[in-house]
Amino acid sequence: MALWILNGLVWDEQTGEATRKHVRVENGLIASIQDAAAGNPDTAGHETIDANGKLVSAGFIDMHVHLREPGFEYKEDIASGTRSAARGGFTTIACMPNTRPVTDTPETVRYILDKAATAGIVNVLPYAAITKNELGRELTDFAALKEAGAIGFTDDGVGVQNAQMMKDAMNLAASMNMPVIAHCEDDSLVVGAAVTEGKFARENGLKGIPNESEAIHVGRDILLAEATGVHYHVCHVSTEQSVRLIRLGKQNGIKVTAEVCPHHLILSDEDIPSMDANWKMNPPLRTPRDVQAVIEGLEDGTLDMIVTDHAPHSQEEKARGMQLAPFGITGFETAFPLMYTKFVRTGKWTLGFLLKRMTEDPARVFGLKSGMLQAGAPADLTIVDLENEREVNPESFASKGKNTPFGGWKLHGWPVATIVNGNVVWSEL
Ligand SMILES: NC(=O)N[C@@H](CC(=O)O)C(=O)O
Numbered sequence: 005m006a007l008w009i010l011n012g013l014v015w016d017e018q019t020g021e022a023t024r025k026h027v028r029v030e031n032g033l034i035a036s037i038q039d040a041a042a043g044n045p046d047t048a049g050h051e052t053i054d055a056n057g058k059l060v061s062a063g064f065i066d067m068h069v070h071l072r073e074p075g076f077e078y079k080e081d082i083a084s085g086t087r088s089a090a091r092g093g094f095t096t097i098a099c100m101p102n103t104r105p106v107t108d109t110p111e112t113v114r115y116i117l118d119k120a121a122t123a124g125i126v127n128v129l130p131y132a133a134i135t136k137n138e139l140g141r142e143l144t145d146f147a148a149l150k151e152a153g154a155i156g157f158t159d160d161g162v163g164v165q166n167a168q169m170m171k172d173a174m175n176l177a178a179s180m181n182m183p184v185i186a187h188c189e190d191d192s193l194v195v196g197a198a199v200t201e202g203k204f205a206r207e208n209g210l211k212g213i214p215n216e217s218e219a220i221h222v223g224r225d226i227l228l229a230e231a232t233g234v235h236y237h238v239c240h241v242s243t244e245q246s247v248r249l250i251r252l253g254k255q256n257g258i259k260v261t262a263e264v265c266p267h268h269l270i271l272s273d274e275d276i277p278s279m280d281a282n283w284k285m286n287p288p289l290r291t292p293r294d295v296q297a298v299i300e301g302l303e304d305g306t307l308d309m310i311v312t313d314h315a316p317h318s319q320e321e322k323a324r325g326m327q328l329a330p331f332g333i334t335g336f337e338t339a340f341p342l343m344y345t346k347f348v349r350t351g352k353w354t355l356g357f358l359l360k361r362m363t364e365d366p367a368r369v370f371g372l373k374s375g376m377l378q379a380g381a382p383a384d385l386t387i388v389d390l391e392n393e394r395e396v397n398p399e400s401f402a403s404k405g406k407n408t409p410f411g412g413w414k415l416h417g418w419p420v421a422t423i424v425n426g427n428v429v430w431s432e433l
């Protein structure tokens with residue numbers, strides 16, 4: 005039996021507009037895409053979805069998320085995290101290894117993959133740690149972790165402080181054709197600060213996190229990537245200096261790629277309303293000048309993709325206040341509506357540009373088969389209602405994490421159905 009998604013709006017890069025198409029899904033793959041103008045197909049005996057007036061896109065891909073399992077299931081687990089992803093229109097997500105235990109052994113990689121296969125509803129790609137327990141002292145067993153299914157190496161949550169350790173990691177990863185993904189943060193420049201150096205910190209008498217704490221690692225690592233030939237990917241870029249360094253690296257033919265989060269594209273430190281820890285994340289919200297720089301970086305291709313850095317925490321933890329609460333905000337269920345409302349509805353970007361940065365570009369950078377709406381591709385699809393405005397209500401999130409600064413925001417562009425490997429895993433239609 006086939007699944008027909010009828011009359012959806014499909015973005016056409018050639019014409020620069022979305023036109024009505026019928027998409028046929030069979031055996032987990034996109035079987036055909038045909039013009040709706042040519043008439044209705046014979047759907048007798050097949051399952052159908054009426055997508056009339058809704059956008060049909062390749063499923064969104066999020067290469068930076070925290071599912072918290074194993075070890076921090078009170079914040080999130082693979083079942084709740086993948087449900088949250090599906091509601092956000094994400095069909096493939098790559099999860100970070102700062103779990104408990106840290107994902108630094110083949111057993112933990114396999115645990116995540118097994119759990120994702122049984123309890124998860126979207127594709128889950130695990131990263132493994134660069135160093136044991138993410139302590140920066142000893143490399144993990146890259147070969148065994150790759151063999152178990154890890155797709156790259158990262159100590160996300162902390163920066164690798166020692167340059168020789170990073171260089172060794174890159175040499176090893178390069179030799180097995182694996183990427184190194186870096187949380188860029190020099191600890192010696194960040195001592196107990198919760199927000200960026202800037203207006204909010206000054207006005208509230210707080211110590212600030214300087215931009216260089218990120219950019220020094222970006223610059224160091226680009227030089228190490230040049231020396232080792234590794235594919236080096238920069239996590240959650242937030243500063244003007246980092247954008248500048250990545251741009252220069254790309255101009256010099258170094259294999260550097262990068263990601264940026266919706267919150268760093270939309271909010272600056274000057275938007276923080278109070279000492280509310282729902283505005284605390286790492287890297288922190290930067291100055292308006294940095295926001296402008298990351299937008300320009302994404303627009304000119306210096307930054308390759310949008311990721312959420314979905315980082316759920318419990319309400320108790322976030323209630324500890326700006327200084328003591330953990331860093332991080334949830335991201336899955338607001339990412340597309342935020343980006344669509346702020347950049348596409350305002351006319352700054354085409355819909356095609358936004359979709360590419362959330363589908364095709366991450367797939368290209370990480371060599372995934374999905375990310376394109378074309379016959380023969382995996383049937384990972386997202387259907388989005390572009391017309392109805394809705395308010396962000398964290399209480400209604402599928403995620404266990406309610407920690408978002410976007411509660412109450414009125415947005416357009418809400419996903420209404422998500423299809424993974426040809427199966428409808430979530431639908432409001
Ligand atoms: N981004 C965050 O603020 N927090 C992340 C860690 C990380 O992505 O560095 C987390 O694990 O909570």
Ligand SMILES: [Zn+2]
Binds near residue numbers: 160162187240287
């Ligand atoms: Zn990080």
Ligand SMILES: [Zn+2]
Binds near residue numbers: 068160315
């Ligand atoms: Zn992260």
